Amino acid sequence: MRFATLTGPDGTTAAVRIADTWHRLPAADLSELLGTTTLARAAAHPGEPVTDGSPTLPLPHPGKVVCCGLNYGDHIRETGRARPAHPTLFAKYADTLTGPESDLVLPGGLQVDWEAELAVVVGAVLRRADRPTARAAIAGYTVANDISVRDWQYRTTQWFQGKAWDRSTPTGPVVVTPDELDPSAGLAVVCRVNGEEVQRGNTRTLVFDPAELLSYISAFTVLRPGDLVLTGTPGGVGVARAPQRFLADGDVVETGITGVGTLRNTVRFTR
Amino acid sequence: MRFATLTGPDGTTAAVRIADTWHRLPAADLSELLGTTTLARAAAHPGEPVTDGSPTLPLPHPGKVVCCGLNYGDHIRETGRARPAHPTLFAKYADTLTGPESDLVLPGGLQVDWEAELAVVVGAVLRRADRPTARAAIAGYTVANDISVRDWQYRTTQWFQGKAWDRSTPTGPVVVTPDELDPSAGLAVVCRVNGEEVQRGNTRTLVFDPAELLSYISAFTVLRPGDLVLTGTPGGVGVARAPQRFLADGDVVETGITGVGTLRNTVRFTR
Numbered sequence: 001m002r003f004a005t006l007t008g009p010d011g012t013t014a015a016v017r018i019a020d021t022w023h024r025l026p027a028a029d030l031s032e033l034l035g036t037t038t039l040a041r042a043a044a045h046p047g048e049p050v051t052d053g054s055p056t057l058p059l060p061h062p063g064k065v066v067c068c069g070l071n072y073g074d075h076i077r078e079t080g081r082a083r084p085a086h087p088t089l090f091a092k093y094a095d096t097l098t099g100p101e102s103d104l105v106l107p108g109g110l111q112v113d114w115e116a117e118l119a120v121v122v123g124a125v126l127r128r129a130d131r132p133t134a135r136a137a138i139a140g141y142t143v144a145n146d147i148s149v150r151d152w153q154y155r156t157t158q159w160f161q162g163k164a165w166d167r168s169t170p171t172g173p174v175v176v177t178p179d180e181l182d183p184s185a186g187l188a189v190v191c192r193v194n195g196e197e198v199q200r201g202n203t204r205t206l207v208f209d210p211a212e213l214l215s216y217i218s219a220f221t222v223l224r225p226g227d228l229v230l231t232g233t234p235g236g237v238g239v240a241r242a243p244q245r246f247l248a249d250g251d252v253v254e255t256g257i258t259g260v261g262t263l264r265n266t267v268r269f270t271r
Numbered sequence: 272m273r274f275a276t277l278t279g280p281d282g283t284t285a286a287v288r289i290a291d292t293w294h295r296l297p298a299a300d301l302s303e304l305l306g307t308t309t310l311a312r313a314a315a316h317p318g319e320p321v322t323d324g325s326p327t328l329p330l331p332h333p334g335k336v337v338c339c340g341l342n343y344g345d346h347i348r349e350t351g352r353a354r355p356a357h358p359t360l361f362a363k364y365a366d367t368l369t370g371p372e373s374d375l376v377l378p379g380g381l382q383v384d385w386e387a388e389l390a391v392v393v394g395a396v397l398r399r400a401d402r403p404t405a406r407a408a409i410a411g412y413t414v415a416n417d418i419s420v421r422d423w424q425y426r427t428t429q430w431f432q433g434k435a436w437d438r439s440t441p442t443g444p445v446v447v448t449p450d451e452l453d454p455s456a457g458l459a460v461v462c463r464v465n466g467e468e469v470q471r472g473n474t475r476t477l478v479f480d481p482a483e484l485l486s487y488i489s490a491f492t493v494l495r496p497g498d499l500v501l502t503g504t505p506g507g508v509g510v511a512r513a514p515q516r517f518l519a520d521g522d523v524v525e526t527g528i529t530g531v532g533t534l535r536n537t538v539r540f541t542r
Contacts, residue, residue, distance in 0.1 A: 064364055091362035094334075152491065156359035158359050158430060164492050220436045
């Protein structure tokens with residue numbers, strides 16, 4: 001099944017897709033919905049059709065957005081690192097997220113780069129969970145682009161300040177449940193800039209799969225319904241190219257995953 | 272002035288200290304209070320005295336807990352690094368925090384280390400703030416210990432997984448307003464383990480002072496009332512000793528800052 005947060009003339013609403021039509025669910029967004037019920041239970045009681053809404057940021061209020069770096073073999077190679085024994089994790093906040101069609105508004109002059117990623121939506125409370133428990137707690141999958149400000153990311157050893165710019169990480173457009181989508185079977189993860197393909201990876205080659213990441217994170221911190229885990233990006237990022245390539249004002253970044261959908265965001269430099 | 276979140280038989284309440292007595296403020300804790308008003312405005316209308324409450328985690332629901340590493344000259348030297356041009360920042364979540372007298376419950380066998388720190392409580396919305404604006408937005412200061420799980424911290428390049436164990440970072444016991452406390456004038460930051468002093472630094476020697484940190488962070492993400500910024504730890508951490516020293520089950524960690532107070536937390540290893 002497919003879920004979304006829709007925005008329309010009357011504000012936002014959580015929604016479920018039934019036979020090519022969105023149907024209202026009793027929450028303003030998927031964060032609120034997952035705070036009170038599961039997607040499956042909510043979908044059992046769909047409300048009226050929504051004909052004038054379009055998908056916006058599906059989960060606007062996650063308590064945690066935990067990201068994994070260096071999780072595809074080809075991306076690990078392009079950064080010159082060894083295949084890791086443990087996932088490399090860093091944090092974002094809810095403020096970092098933005099919608100599937102939102103502009104990426106950033107100060108001009110920054111080294112802004114793309115990172116197409118599969119994002120996992122947590123559907124249950126997880127603490128010290130083994131992998132089967134973690135797998136069963138996956139509410140669904142969505143698309144993310146972990147847009148990175150490289151000059152700030154590499155100012156120090158810690159990437160956070162290049163990874164947590166407000167409204168820089170688009171996610172969406174929908175959340176697809178695991179019964180419809182299996183990353184281990186292989187989903188293409190693609191990024192295009194102004195129509196030119198710059199990344200193409202496959203989730204089959206993830207070093208740490210979604211259940212393993214959730215289990216690992218839950219060893220030290222609780223994950224709750226609506227939290228997001230970004231699973232890392234495949235090869236092809238701009239900073240690893242020769243010469244390096246960064247996004248320019250007006251560039252259109254499209255980020256797509258097979259079976260989920262595509263984000264389409266335009267870079268807007270300020271000043 | 273001094274503020275706290277008190278816990279007693281009737282739950283928790285925000286409170287202000289007047290003439291050696293805590294007085295009730297109209298919020299369950301300082302996070303909730305700062306969500307609706309400023310400390311100064313709240314203190315102008317103190318409620319009844321609270322005689323049966325003791326300080327607990329002052330800010331249980333910060334949206335952001337941003338931490339600075341490598342911010343004291345002596346600690347930078349003991350880690351073998353150069354004096355930084357930019358603050359090294361990493362993130363925690365609200366779940367990472369615990370109270371001023373709470374046990375530090377962690378799995379046995381981890382390399383658990385101390386990091387006494389001055390923490391800054393944000394009192395206003397800050398985005399792209401210059402230093403004077405940031406300085407004026409400091410609601411107060413409290414004590415923190417950025418307890419670090421060193422083996423997990425150094426599993427990868429990114430420290431987050433060693434820094435974000437649930438309920439591992441004690442803070443409190445009170446929040447002291449800037450009119451009473453000036454870190455640039457020099458506050459002793461002290462950590463003792465089982466009564467033995469293991470760290471003694473002075474906030475006068477901070478590389479990046481509180482206003483500078485808030486201004487820097489606000490360049491990329493909004494800070495809101497009740498958010499916390501941890502300013503880094505002075506020399507003397509266990510991992511940098513020869514031989515290395517880590518906390519053991521039952522160890523009592525005291526963390527104090529002149530003019531604020533002292534945290535007293537006991538390590539409890541599970542399994």
